[in-house]
Amino acid sequence: MIAVDYLVVAIVAGLAAIERKGFLQAMLSRPVALAPLTGLALGDPYAGLMLGPPLELLWLGAVNLGAALPPHEALGAAAITGGAVLAGRALGTGVTPAVAAVTVALVAALAVLGRGTDRLIEEWNVHLARRAEALVERDAPRAAVRANLYGLLLPFAVSFVLAPMGAAAAAWLVPPFLRWLPDATVPLAYAWAALGGFAAAAGARAFRSQRGLPLFASAAALTAVLGTLAGAWP
Amino acid sequence: MSRPTARLPRATLLRVFWRCLFLQAAWNRRGMQNLGFAYAIDPALRRLYPDPVRRREALRRHLCTFNCHPYTAAAILGGAIHHEERVAAGDEASGAPLEYKQVLQGPMAAVGDGFFWAGLRPLSGAAAAVGTLALGWPALVAALLAYNALHLWMRWSLFRSGYRSGDAVVERVAGLQLPRWARHLRDAGALLAGAGAGLLALRAASGVGVAAGAGTLAAAAWGWMALSRGARLLPSAYAALALGVAVALGLAFLRGGP
Numbered sequence: 001m002i003a004v005d006y007l008v009v010a011i012v013a014g015l016a017a018i019e020r021k022g023f024l025q026a027m028l029s030r031p032v033a034l035a036p037l038t039g040l041a042l043g044d045p046y047a048g049l050m051l052g053p054p055l056e057l058l059w060l061g062a063v064n065l066g067a068a069l070p071p072h073e074a075l076g077a078a079a080i081t082g083g084a085v086l087a088g089r090a091l092g093t094g095v096t097p098a099v100a101a102v103t104v105a106l107v108a109a110l111a112v113l114g115r116g117t118d119r120l121i122e123e124w125n126v127h128l129a130r131r132a133e134a135l136v137e138r139d140a141p142r143a144a145v146r147a148n149l150y151g152l153l154l155p156f157a158v159s160f161v162l163a164p165m166g167a168a169a170a171a172w173l174v175p176p177f178l179r180w181l182p183d184a185t186v187p188l189a190y191a192w193a194a195l196g197g198f199a200a201a202a203g204a205r206a207f208r209s210q211r212g213l214p215l216f217a218s219a220a221a222l223t224a225v226l227g228t229l230a231g232a233w234p
Numbered sequence: 235m236s237r238p239t240a241r242l243p244r245a246t247l248l249r250v251f252w253r254c255l256f257l258q259a260a261w262n263r264r265g266m267q268n269l270g271f272a273y274a275i276d277p278a279l280r281r282l283y284p285d286p287v288r289r290r291e292a293l294r295r296h297l298c299t300f301n302c303h304p305y306t307a308a309a310i311l312g313g314a315i316h317h318e319e320r321v322a323a324g325d326e327a328s329g330a331p332l333e334y335k336q337v338l339q340g341p342m343a344a345v346g347d348g349f350f351w352a353g354l355r356p357l358s359g360a361a362a363a364v365g366t367l368a369l370g371w372p373a374l375v376a377a378l379l380a381y382n383a384l385h386l387w388m389r390w391s392l393f394r395s396g397y398r399s400g401d402a403v404v405e406r407v408a409g410l411q412l413p414r415w416a417r418h419l420r421d422a423g424a425l426l427a428g429a430g431a432g433l434l435a436l437r438a439a440s441g442v443g444v445a446a447g448a449g450t451l452a453a454a455a456w457g458w459m460a461l462s463r464g465a466r467l468l469p470s471a472y473a474a475l476a477l478g479v480a481v482a483l484g485l486a487f488l489r490g491g492p
Contacts, residue, residue, distance in 0.1 A: 021258050022260075023256050027358060027378055027382070032359055032374065049374070052374075053363035067263075101478075105472065128262065130264075133294075141276070147260065190442065190478040190479060190481055192438075193434070194481070197455075198453045198454065198456070201457030204423070204424045207353075207357075207423040207427070209417075209421045209423065215424040216428040220432045224451065
């Protein structure tokens with residue numbers, strides 16, 4: 001079953017990498033959608049629903065403006081969700097805030113690595129463009145334009161390989177760590193809570209609104225107060 | 235610049251539109267979206283130029299460097315077909331489609347980046363995140379459906395408008411006042427992110443304790459300050475995790491527990 005789980009993470013991450021830039025761009029590879037999809041594919045959609053919102057807010061500014069490359073938020077989200085679900089399953093607790101916090105700490109850097117691989121892929125695609133130009137000159141126009149689709153292969157392959165590696169690192173390291181330090185559960189839950197707050201601030205900053213700070217602060221305060229009055233805050 | 239009759243059948247236009255969803259499949263540092271553009275427009279060129287030599291010439295001009303926002307590029311793709319029809323009919327010089335692309339790609343990229351990438355899509359992401367926190371998966375599905383209904387409709391409308399009106403697509407896009415909308419979307423996004431901070435605090439308070447909820451709000455304030463002073467995202471996220479642990483340990487120490 002474990003090999004199948006990693007294969008599932010690999011396929012979901014690979015398809016997300018294609019959707020992210022090469023095809024459609026319909027937000028299915030955004031963390032808020034991809035985390036629940038990865039969780040669903042692994043049999044735990046609720047873990048994805050827990051992880052998706054803070055990861056989305058954290059990487060809300062990860063957009064491909066011009067030739068600038070953002071962190072590979074899809075790779076990060078798929079690996080974090082896969083790793084957290086598998087680690088939670090190994091612990092028998094499911095994805096708790098402590099599991100989520102340690103998994104993010106362990107795997108989030110994959111998003112930066114993914115940006116590096118994106119750059120290499122764009123360099124590699126120059127070969128495809130040259131090949132297409134040569135095929136046009138050799139009077140093979142159909143083959144020339146079809147070269148565009150070959151550009152989907154490398155992004156798929158890179159995420160297909162890296163996402164299960166990240167998930168495996170979490171699945172192997174997080175359970176022994178939390179068993180070794182059982183008292184860390186509460187501090188790590190605080191860490192997850194702090195990450196959520198930071199992610200929301202990062203999300204708000206991503207909008208670059210001139211009135212961002214008052215809007216962000218007032219909405220946060222109002223939501224907390226109304227939630228408290230409604231009984232959501234004990 | 236009027237166009238007497240539409241030459242291309244709807245099926246061909248639909249094929250071109252479908253292919254324009256692959257515009258960035260082989261984005262490269264040399265020609266950027268050139269391969270994607272050539273791939274997308276190819277069904278139209280095949281129809282317009284039965285002569286292989288003319289078709290090859292047309293394809294060659296669409297393999298020149300091109301870069302635009304992937305959604306608003308649909309308008310340029312439609313407009314390029316409009317000009318190719320005129321070239322095929324002998325009404326325009328063969329350089330007209332290329333000139334059209336070169337003139338429009340920059341402004342259209344700016345409009346698309348500002349409205350979609352810096353406004354609508356992050357706003358939809360924030361709405362999906364806040365909706366998921368407040369209402370669960372139905373809100374997530376609703377946010378994604380709403381975004382995609384709007385974005386696909388706009389892509390198709392821009393493509394059709396470019397095809398029908400050619401150069402006049404600029405006035406149509408200007409009439410949409412997307413930069414003005416983008417400003418409102420950015421304000422709404424900051425508001426939604428704030429609501430997200432509040433909901434995450436409530437969730438932490440109910441799951442871990444009131445102090446954790448307060449810690450979420452404090453981390454949000456700290457995060458805003460750190461990022462506005464130029465702190466990098468991922469190192470700051472690690473710092474937030476560490477701060478959360480430190481606060482919990484400090485509280486445990488003050489309470490005299492482990």
